[in-house]
Amino acid sequence: MLEFCLHVLIMSAIFGIAAVSLNLQAGTGGLLNFGQIALFGIGAYAVAILTRAGLPWPAALLAGMGAAALGGFAIGRLGRDLAAEYWALATLAVAELVRLVALNEDWLTGGPQGIGGIAGLFPGLDGMSRALATLALAALLLLGTALAARRLGQTQFGRVLRLMRENPDLATALGHDIVACKVKVLAIGGAMAGLAGGLYTLYLAFIGPDQLLPFETFLIWTMVVLGGLGNVAGAVVGALLVTALYAGIPFLKDVVALPSDLTGSLRVFAIGSIVLAVLMLKPQGLVPERLRRFHAQRP
Amino acid sequence: MIQILIDTLIRTSDLALIALGLNLSYGVSRFPNVAHVEMAPLGAAVALAVAALFPGGGLVGAAIAGALAAGLAAMLLHRFAFERLAGAGPASALIGSLAIAMMLRAGLQAVFGTRPQQFDTPLTPPHDLWGAILSDLQIAAIAITAVCLIGFFAMLRLTPLGRSIRAIAANPALATASGIDARRVTLVTVFLGGTLAGIGGILLALVTQLDIGMGQMLLLPVFAAAIVGGLGSLPGAVIGAFAIALAETLVMRIDFGLLAADGPRYLPLGYLTGIGFALIVVTLVYRPEGLLSRGGRRA
Numbered sequence: 001m002l003e004f005c006l007h008v009l010i011m012s013a014i015f016g017i018a019a020v021s022l023n024l025q026a027g028t029g030g031l032l033n034f035g036q037i038a039l040f041g042i043g044a045y046a047v048a049i050l051t052r053a054g055l056p057w058p059a060a061l062l063a064g065m066g067a068a069a070l071g072g073f074a075i076g077r078l079g080r081d082l083a084a085e086y087w088a089l090a091t092l093a094v095a096e097l098v099r100l101v102a103l104n105e106d107w108l109t110g111g112p113q114g115i116g117g118i119a120g121l122f123p124g125l126d127g128m129s130r131a132l133a134t135l136a137l138a139a140l141l142l143l144g145t146a147l148a149a150r151r152l153g154q155t156q157f158g159r160v161l162r163l164m165r166e167n168p169d170l171a172t173a174l175g176h177d178i179v180a181c182k183v184k185v186l187a188i189g190g191a192m193a194g195l196a197g198g199l200y201t202l203y204l205a206f207i208g209p210d211q212l213l214p215f216e217t218f219l220i221w222t223m224v225v226l227g228g229l230g231n232v233a234g235a236v237v238g239a240l241l242v243t244a245l246y247a248g249i250p251f252l253k254d255v256v257a258l259p260s261d262l263t264g265s266l267r268v269f270a271i272g273s274i275v276l277a278v279l280m281l282k283p284q285g286l287v288p289e290r291l292r293r294f295h296a297q298r299p
Numbered sequence: 300m301i302q303i304l305i306d307t308l309i310r311t312s313d314l315a316l317i318a319l320g321l322n323l324s325y326g327v328s329r330f331p332n333v334a335h336v337e338m339a340p341l342g343a344a345v346a347l348a349v350a351a352l353f354p355g356g357g358l359v360g361a362a363i364a365g366a367l368a369a370g371l372a373a374m375l376l377h378r379f380a381f382e383r384l385a386g387a388g389p390a391s392a393l394i395g396s397l398a399i400a401m402m403l404r405a406g407l408q409a410v411f412g413t414r415p416q417q418f419d420t421p422l423t424p425p426h427d428l429w430g431a432i433l434s435d436l437q438i439a440a441i442a443i444t445a446v447c448l449i450g451f452f453a454m455l456r457l458t459p460l461g462r463s464i465r466a467i468a469a470n471p472a473l474a475t476a477s478g479i480d481a482r483r484v485t486l487v488t489v490f491l492g493g494t495l496a497g498i499g500g501i502l503l504a505l506v507t508q509l510d511i512g513m514g515q516m517l518l519l520p521v522f523a524a525a526i527v528g529g530l531g532s533l534p535g536a537v538i539g540a541f542a543i544a545l546a547e548t549l550v551m552r553i554d555f556g557l558l559a560a561d562g563p564r565y566l567p568l569g570y571l572t573g574i575g576f577a578l579i580v581v582t583l584v585y586r587p588e589g590l591l592s593r594g595g596r597r598a
Contacts, residue, residue, distance in 0.1 A: 032390055034397075078580065082587055085331055085389050086530070089522055090583045093576035096519060100576075104569040214515075218397060225394065261413060265405040272401035276380065279395045283387055 006131045008247050013138035014199045016239035017145045019223040020232055021192035024149050026221075027230035027289070028158060029185045030165025032084055035075060035091030036193060037217040038098040043068040043194025044201040044211070045102060048115040057121060057202055064198035065191040071098075072190020076183035095217060103209040114208025121202050134203055141199065142236065145192050150232045152188070161185055162230075215268070219246065222275050228285025237287055245270065302431040303548055309437055309506075310544035311537075312444035316499035317517060318524035318536040319451065320492035324373070326468035326531045327485045330385055330392035334376065334400040335496055336521050337514040341403065342369030342497025343504035344411045344511065347418060358418065358505075366497040373493025374486050400514065407511045415508045440502040447498055448537060451491075455533065464488050468531065516572075520547075523575035527582045529589025538590060547574050 018040055025031045033039075046064035051057055075094055079087040102109045109115065122133045152158050160181055163171045172178055201207045219242065227238025249267045278285060321335045346365025350358060376399060384395040423435045455461035463484045466474035475481045503513065510516070520543055528539025551571060582589065 030390075032393065078584060082583055085393055086526075086583055086587055088390075088393060089331060089526065090580055093519060093523075093579040096576045097573055097580070100570060100573045104567055215401070218401065221394060221397075262409055265409040267405075268401050269405035269409070272398040272405065275398035276395055276402070279384055279387070279391050279398070280380070283391065 003128070003131065004247075006128075006135055008244050010131070010135050010138050010203060011247065012240040012243040013135065013142045014196050014203065015220065015223060015243055016142045016236045017138075017196035017199070018193050018220050019227070019235040019239040020142070020145050020149050021189040021196065022220050023224045023227075023229065023232060023235040024152065024192070025185055025189040027224060027228075027235070028153055028165065029161040029182070030084065031182060031185065032088035033075070033091050033186070033189070034088045034214070034217055034221075035093075035095030035098075036220050037212050037214070038075075038091075038095035039068045039071050039190045039193035040197035040200070040216070040220075041095075041098055041102065041207075041212040042071045042190075043197030044207040045109055045115070045197075046194070047198035047201045048118055048207045049108065051118050051202070052115060057119070061195065061198045061202070065194040068194020068197065069187045069191040072186035072188075072193070073183055075190075076179075076186035092214065092217075095212070095214065099209050099212040102212060110208070112209060114206060114210075115201075116206045118201060118205040118207075120205045138199055138203070141195060145195065146232050146236060149192070153232070157181070157184075218275075219271060222271050225275050225278050226285060228287040228289060230289030231285070231287045234285050234287035234289075238285070242271070242274070245274075301429045303552060305428065305431040305433055306548045307541065307544045308441050310547060311541045312441045313499070313503050313506075314517075314520055314524045314540035314543060315444055315537050316447055316502070317496045317521045318528070318540045319448070319533060320495035320499070321521060321525045322528070322531055322533055322536040323464075323495065324377075324489050324492035325525070326533070327464070327471075327488045328377065328381060328385060328392075330381075330389040330396070331522070331525075331530065332381070333393065333396040333518065334403060335373070335396075335492065336517045337400050337403040337407070338369040338373050338493045338496035339500025339503065339517060340407055340509070340511050340513045341372055341500070342366050342494075343500040343509045343513075344407055345369070345497075346501045347416055347504065347509055348411075350418065358420070362498070362501045365501050366494045369497025369500070370490040370492075370494035373496070374490040377489040378486060400518075404512065404514055411511055413511060415510045417508045418505050420505065434506075436506050440506050443498070443502060447495065451495070452533070460484070460487065519572070519579065520575040523579045523582075526579055526589055529591040532589060532591040535589055535591035542590075543575055543578060546578060547571060550574055 018036065021039070022033060022036050025033045043064035046067040047057070047060045050060035050063055055063070075091055078094070079090045082090065103112055105111070121137065122130050125133055160171060160176050163174070163176070164178055164181055168178055200211075223238035223242045224235050225238070226242060227234030227236070246267060249270060250263050252266070253263055317336060317339055320338070321332065324332055324335060342365040344365075345368040346361045349356065349364040350361035353360070380395060380399060381392055384392040420436060425432050425434045426438070455464065463474070463479050466477065466479055467481055467484050467488070471481055500513065524539035524543045525536055526539070527542050528535025528537070551568070
């Protein structure tokens with residue numbers, strides 16, 4: 001039981017980083033990135049490939065963040081003059097293309113089997129102490145990411161991002177370069193998502209194309225929507241709740257007799273209904289965005 | 300050569316009705332409804348259930364019941380979910396429609412099971428048409444698609460309802476001012492869109508089999524067809540479906556080895572599904588308004 005709780009906490013911290021990243025893009029910047037899992041996946045695969053090649057994990061993690069930042073940069077350049085919903089569909093398609101490459105380029109990504117047997121974190125420790133050390137590292141990185149995201153939201157850049165979300169035309173009229181802002185926030189968000197992906201690979205010692213399904217993006221969206229778009233703390237709360245729920249539902253079958261193939265459907269159904277319920281009943285989420293009363297500090 | 304044409308037509312008939320329904324709904328509700336493609340497996344599953352319950356009712360009766368059920372489901376979803384979500388902006392509606400798509404898919408899986416099922420149709424020997432292979436069912440599917448398309452466009456051009464639909468799609472405010480009940484016409488239009496998707500799903504299930512997860516497989520090709528043709532454009536949806544079908548058929552048959560002159564080299568089959576995604580990206584980057592539509596670019 002304790003091990004299970006530790007596992008849920010570690011996964012919450014990892015997905016919390018991905019949720020903070022999406023919150024920065026979608027909540028603050030209003031960019032509907034439905035390809036978040038691609039950025040996560042680029043980081044995950046980069047770490048898997050590089051550690052397999054013998055690189056120590058901190059270096060691989062940094063390289064994974066860099067690769068995912070480049071990915072974010074590319075997605076930002078791609079749809080630079082698209083309206084929001086069109087861009088969202090384009091990111092969904094890009095994410096599927098990334099997954100197809102992972103599925104088909106066996107020489108690089110191991111194909112459908114993925115890459116397993118990765119050395120992982122803290123090979124010197126074992127059992128509980130290893131899980132605790134992993135949790136400490138993941139929580140520390142989540143804290144760092146969250147603080148960075150919050151700090152970014154308080155700067156002039158964050159203010160321009162909010163303006164871009166509310167009224168892109170006005171932002172342009174005020175002389176802000178929207179394309180540059182979009183690309184920049186996606187590159188930063190990409191680096192964060194890549195960090196989450198890399199940690200995920202290191203923790204599970206495995207990454208495969210099935211981890212990059214569009215549903216995973218939707219899971220991260222659920223965390224952000226539930227927690228409240230535009231608020232860093234909300235993204236963390238949402239990640240914890242959704243991860244716990246998602247990991248806990250299979251245990252329902254111990255309480256009520258349920259056929260095991262039903263629990264899979266039930267999980268998806270529960271996630272979908274959470275999003276729908278939040279959007280219909282409490283669109284601002286559990287931790288609503290608090291608009292600042294202060295002037296932004298100029299960098 | 301003939302085989303390429305036949306394959307393209309078969310794939311077009313898979314996509315055209317569903318893409319047409321998508322664009323029809325988009326025209327009046329103004330957000331890309333991801334849940335729309337789930338009307339295809341819904342219609343097919345209901346048709347299959349009706350056919351099993353009333354074996355004497357015949358396939359046509361079951362198909363009509365399935366198509367109407369899909370239309371009804373689309374209308375109810377619009378009335379009780381999307382009307383409210385769309386009020387909060389296209390972003391909420393888009394995320395909400397993703398949530399509803401997940402819930403529908405999970406619900407269908409829970410009710411109808413995940414095993415692929417087939418309609419009870421007589422086995423007939425395939426025809427040889429100038430060297431191309433074609434089955435009775437495929438001919439029927441292409442013919443029914445053509446009849447539905449002609450009937451639909453005739454309705455749109457010639458009846459008062461068609462005129463109201465076009466008016467609302469073109470200018471909702473002006474249409475309302477001219478005495479059209481926008482809400483009612485929108486609901487009827489969404490019903491028609493769902494019915495078209497239901498027919499498309501039933502035909503797909505007839506020719507191959509009913510896979511409850513078909514919505515996931517259809518999502519990006521159908522959106523690719525709708526976007527390539529122009530989101531919201533009705534003739535565009537059909538042309539887009541044909542373009543996607545042609546691209547998929549051609550790319551798989553082109554021998555890329557001829558370009559490099561080092562033996563036959565085809566695109567790996569695993570990338571087949573990626574063609575639709577790639578076309579979405581290419582279209583959105585170079586001609587986001589699609590072949591036949593306006594809008595899509597930011598300001």
